[in-house]
Amino acid sequence: MDVLLDNLDLYGPGFLNTVELFLISAVGSLVLGTILAMLRVAPVPVFRFAGAAYVTIVRNTPLTLVFFFFAFAFPLLGIVDAGTFGGSASSYYWAAALAALILYTAAFVCEVIRSGINTVPVGQAEASRALGLTFGQMLGSIVLPQATRAVVPPMMSTLIALLKNTTIAAGFSVFQAGSISLNLSERGENQLIGLLWVALFFVVLVIPMTLLQRSLEKRWSVAR
Amino acid sequence: MSSVLFDVPGPRARMRHRAYAVIGIAALVAAVGFVVLRFAESGQFEGSKWDWLQYEKVQLDLLSALGNTLKAFAAGAVLALLFGAVFAAGQLSDHAVFRVPSMAVVEFFRAVPLVVLIFVFHYGVSLGAPFYSVVLGLTLYNGSVLAEVFRAGVLSLPRGQSEAAYALGMRKTQVMNLVLLPQAVRAMLPAIISQLVVLLKDTALGFLITYEELLYYARYLGSIFEFGRPLVPVTIVVAAVYIVMCLLLTWLAKTLEKRNRRSKKVIEAKTPQAAEDVVAASV
Numbered sequence: 260m261d262v263l264l265d266n267l268d269l270y271g272p273g274f275l276n277t278v279e280l281f282l283i284s285a286v287g288s289l290v291l292g293t294i295l296a297m298l299r300v301a302p303v304p305v306f307r308f309a310g311a312a313y314v315t316i317v318r319n320t321p322l323t324l325v326f327f328f329f330a331f332a333f334p335l336l337g338i339v340d341a342g343t344f345g346g347s348a349s350s351y352y353w354a355a356a357l358a359a360l361i362l363y364t365a366a367f368v369c370e371v372i373r374s375g376i377n378t379v380p381v382g383q384a385e386a387s388r389a390l391g392l393t394f395g396q397m398l399g400s401i402v403l404p405q406a407t408r409a410v411v412p413p414m415m416s417t418l419i420a421l422l423k424n425t426t427i428a429a430g431f432s433v434f435q436a437g438s439i440s441l442n443l444s445e446r447g448e449n450q451l452i453g454l455l456w457v458a459l460f461f462v463v464l465v466i467p468m469t470l471l472q473r474s475l476e477k478r479w480s481v482a483r
Numbered sequence: 484m485s486s487v488l489f490d491v492p493g494p495r496a497r498m499r500h501r502a503y504a505v506i507g508i509a510a511l512v513a514a515v516g517f518v519v520l521r522f523a524e525s526g527q528f529e530g531s532k533w534d535w536l537q538y539e540k541v542q543l544d545l546l547s548a549l550g551n552t553l554k555a556f557a558a559g560a561v562l563a564l565l566f567g568a569v570f571a572a573g574q575l576s577d578h579a580v581f582r583v584p585s586m587a588v589v590e591f592f593r594a595v596p597l598v599v600l601i602f603v604f605h606y607g608v609s610l611g612a613p614f615y616s617v618v619l620g621l622t623l624y625n626g627s628v629l630a631e632v633f634r635a636g637v638l639s640l641p642r643g644q645s646e647a648a649y650a651l652g653m654r655k656t657q658v659m660n661l662v663l664l665p666q667a668v669r670a671m672l673p674a675i676i677s678q679l680v681v682l683l684k685d686t687a688l689g690f691l692i693t694y695e696e697l698l699y700y701a702r703y704l705g706s707i708f709e710f711g712r713p714l715v716p717v718t719i720v721v722a723a724v725y726i727v728m729c730l731l732l733t734w735l736a737k738t739l740e741k742r743n744r745r746s747k748k749v750i751e752a753k754t755p756q757a758a759e760d761v762v763a764a765s766v
Contacts, residue, residue, distance in 0.1 A: 305507035319729035321687035423596035430691035451607035
């Protein structure tokens with residue numbers, strides 16, 4: 260307990276940064292992932308190819324390597340000025356971590372959405388078209404409501420994974436929950452206890468999300 | 484082609500799609516072209532940045548780094564499968580003494596980020612060589628996910644399977660080992676291998692605690708001044724190696740799945756969705 264209370268100035272900002280990193284990259288990857296999913300189900304082959312290529316490449320690359328690229332290799336390409344991110348090194352690493360998390364998670368979000376759309380039987384859409392529904396009506400009142408049911412539980416899993424993945428940023432100079440223990444050791448505190456508090460923090464955050472996911476799964480799997 | 488969202492296109496739609504295709508190709512070429520241009524302008528394609536590939540010492544070191552990655556993967560995979568089997572059995576036990584602790588252990592290790600686990604073993608408990616911390620972390624995390632996969636696999640089998648086995652007079656262990664597990668493992672093979680892909684990718688976390696695997700060596704190689712600090716080329720090569728390894732594993736999963744589907748002996752899992760969820764949970 261002492262380790263937690265004596266170092267609240269580390270834990271408070273650390274956990275806050277984790278949550279902030281999580282929320283921003285969750286929104287970003289949901290947006291990008293939806294766009295990718297749209298590409299992957301588009302009727303035009305080029306779009307499908309582009310989406311599939313992105314997903315295949317990113318899904319099979321370790322997230323650590325994506326972080327590695329944005330933290331160390333990307334600045335060498337000179338695409339953006341380091342000054343764009345407030346100039347300081349820590350703000351650059353923050354942006355790099357966000358980019359890595361968003362680009363990586365988007366590939367998984369895309370797959371979840373795509374598999375969700377695929378769970379809707381083709382006959383449903385064909386029937387709605389036969390009834391004369393427009394594309395928007397078909398999507399809004401037939402396909403998406405059914406797809407959402409299938410999508411929400413695995414999407415929760417993806418977001419839980421994202422929350423846990425934010426800790427990898429600890430290895431790339433971003434201060435958040437994962438890096439608390441490294442800072443604790445500089446103060447000569449017991450790292451084991453410090454880390455157990457961090458672990459507990461994630462258990463407290465993740466287990467309710469898992470429970471919610473399970474109950475949603477049970478409640479919504481009845482329909483079909 | 485009739486997908487859920489789009490009908491088979493008529494003549495006008497085909498024209499429109501052709502126009503979209505042209506725009507799409509243009510956008511794709513522009514995006515790839517921009518990246519290539521940036522790489523070229525910042526000198527990443529210069530011969531001097533790729534010279535390191537020709538040195539035998541570098542090649543050997545790269546191979547030994549790859550060997551370290553594979554070593555962590557192999558040890559982690561075997562132990563995780565064992566851990567998963569034991570705790571799946573525990574979770575399915577009729578005795579609360581085994582069931583409740585197993586569930587708690589699995590939930591706990593699934594909830595804690597792998598990085599934090601590895602840090603606990605490396606900095607918290609000081610296990611010594613980073614290899615042990617990496618393998619132990621990989622085992623506990625992926626083992627817990629695999630336990631869920633096994634459990635979902637056994638539960639997805641039709642009830643009649645175990646009922647018939649009990650009716651034949653088998654004991655619970657026999658029912659599990661002779662009837663349920665062989666079927667569950669075959670049905671869950673794709674999910675299990677997907678989890679092994681995750682495990683393979685997660686070995687890269689060893690980089691953070693200075694385990695001398697592929698990424699760690701890439702960092703070192705990329706900083707060597709004599710080669711012109713070839714960080715970008717090295718990253719490209721290492722990424723390609725990881726992607727190829729993971730695709731090989733994925734290909735194996737797909738081949739096995741196809742073979743399973745052909746054979747009539749495999750019982751369709753009642754909820755294939757459940758398996759997918761478990762996999763998605765393990766990004």
